[in-house]
Amino acid sequence: MKTPELLAPAGSLKMTRTALDYGATAIYAGQPRYSMRVRNNDFGKIENMAAGIELTHQRGGKFYVVSNIVPHNAKLKTYLADMAPVIALKPDALIMADPGLMLMIRETWPEMPIHLSVQANTVNYAAVRFWQSIGVSRVILSRELSIDEIAQIRQECPEMELEVFVHGALCIAYSGRCLLSGYFNHRDPNQGSCTNSCRWDYKVLPAKTDGAGDISLLHSQPTTIPVINATESSSGCCKSAQPTENLTRRVNRPDDDAWLIEEATRPGQLMPIEEDEHGTYILNSKDLRAIEYVAQLTELGIDSLKIEGRTKSPYYVARTCQSYRHAIDDAVAGRPFNARLVGDLEGLANRGYTAGFYDRHPDREYQNYLTGHSESSRSLYVGDVLGYAADGLAEVEVKNRFSVGDRIELIHPTGNSEHVLAQIVGAGDTAINVAPGSGHRVRIALPPGREGAFIARFVNEPGPV
Numbered sequence: 001m002k003t004p005e006l007l008a009p010a011g012s013l014k015m016t017r018t019a020l021d022y023g024a025t026a027i028y029a030g031q032p033r034y035s036m037r038v039r040n041n042d043f044g045k046i047e048n049m050a051a052g053i054e055l056t057h058q059r060g061g062k063f064y065v066v067s068n069i070v071p072h073n074a075k076l077k078t079y080l081a082d083m084a085p086v087i088a089l090k091p092d093a094l095i096m097a098d099p100g101l102m103l104m105i106r107e108t109w110p111e112m113p114i115h116l117s118v119q120a121n122t123v124n125y126a127a128v129r130f131w132q133s134i135g136v137s138r139v140i141l142s143r144e145l146s147i148d149e150i151a152q153i154r155q156e157c158p159e160m161e162l163e164v165f166v167h168g169a170l171c172i173a174y175s176g177r178c179l180l181s182g183y184f185n186h187r188d189p190n191q192g193s194c195t196n197s198c199r200w201d202y203k204v205l206p207a208k209t210d211g212a213g214d215i216s217l218l219h220s221q222p223t224t225i226p227v228i229n230a231t232e233s234s235s236g237c238c239k240s241a242q243p244t245e246n247l248t249r250r251v252n253r254p255d256d257d258a259w260l261i262e263e264a265t266r267p268g269q270l271m272p273i274e275e276d277e278h279g280t281y282i283l284n285s286k287d288l289r290a291i292e293y294v295a296q297l298t299e300l301g302i303d304s305l306k307i308e309g310r311t312k313s314p315y316y317v318a319r320t321c322q323s324y325r326h327a328i329d330d331a332v333a334g335r336p337f338n339a340r341l342v343g344d345l346e347g348l349a350n351r352g353y354t355a356g357f358y359d360r361h362p363d364r365e366y367q368n369y370l371t372g373h374s375e376s377s378r379s380l381y382v383g384d385v386l387g388y389a390a391d392g393l394a395e396v397e398v399k400n401r402f403s404v405g406d407r408i409e410l411i412h413p414t415g416n417s418e419h420v421l422a423q424i425v426g427a428g429d430t431a432i433n434v435a436p437g438s439g440h441r442v443r444i445a446l447p448p449g450r451e452g453a454f455i456a457r458f459v460n461e462p463g464p465v
Helices: 013-021 046-058 073-087 099-108 125-133 147-156 180-185 291-300 314-333 340-346 364-376
Strands: 005-009 026-030 062-067 093-096 114-116 138-140 161-168 202-209 215-217 225-232 238-247 257-263 270-273 287-289 304-307 379-388 394-398 407-411 417-420 441-444 454-458
Touching (some): 013 314, 093 099, 147 291, 161 291, 291 314, 314 407, 314 454, 340 379, 379 407
Antiparallel strands (some): 257 270, 394 441
């Protein structure tokens, strides 16, 4: 059985190194100006891109440069000049979505392999054949496909490399097609600056329409709907949003009931949503976790299994790469799926997990088994092992609270291990019972040789306060 590539995200050199340490065989990263991730992206500096490609190649992996925005005319003028130094670094492929940019690359660097981005929303084998006919060497299939649909594409297109996502955030639209961020914050998702508006904390409030078509809360005066204009922090992320003018929202169907939403940081700024027979589209999706489908995807001959999350932390990429590495190795060796891997992923920050569209009707007993196992082994990331002090204790940078008596897990490329925390030494060599949280450094007793390890605490077994 062919071993699929494990493709990991990287927003920094540290993430690149961590992903390779924990089992990734390929890395993808992109320039902020031309990829779908502007924030938390260190690869805008060409020296970082060079170092990432060199490191990955030294470790026997492949490095793909993401160039998958849907550009307006202004970015076409600078594209080739900006890409020239990147192409000179010899990445293994470019991940692209826009046919115009592909044409420019083909005309200038005809030897450069191109992988079709998920942004192109490829959902059928005829589209795969089209992209193959124009020289694309790999198609990243849409997240909205079932296992059966992927199998049919594999059967109909046996010579095309296929890649699928197995973990990470899901759009509340076909990938990249959502306009919420652009509507609320003037931050265009298709230019890489999505503020994840679908994941804000919304309340849904019942409303009604009057004879003039104005929407109002039930038992209240007609409400005005603000036009939102975002201000930005120095980091480029959305800091706050202020209404720049008030407009009365009018609809064409005065007899229909209506709904208004209120976002937690914008009290009183009510926004309309509408619903049709398929549902309401503004609220956020759960995160994708398809680790239990790795064996099926491997059996189908999928070439690459991809993890989403270039803006996430090194701990995220360590946990996901380690878990999916085990799942792939087990699948290739014919071993049964280890449900413990589900629990390992539960400790990552998530909005609840879903298998997405892989199986529209999963077996209920199987899903309950997975849920129960994940709850029993759920853990929380609490620290990084920086090194060892002269007294032999491990120096730890605290990320979240942990206590003496906690059962902890050390996550390390050489293997994970569990321990009960016997002591914590704080500032001034003082024994303490609790490491209070981020911003502190403490020393704890750990086995030697665990520099660089991540520490997780099992949350269903809290220690004393």
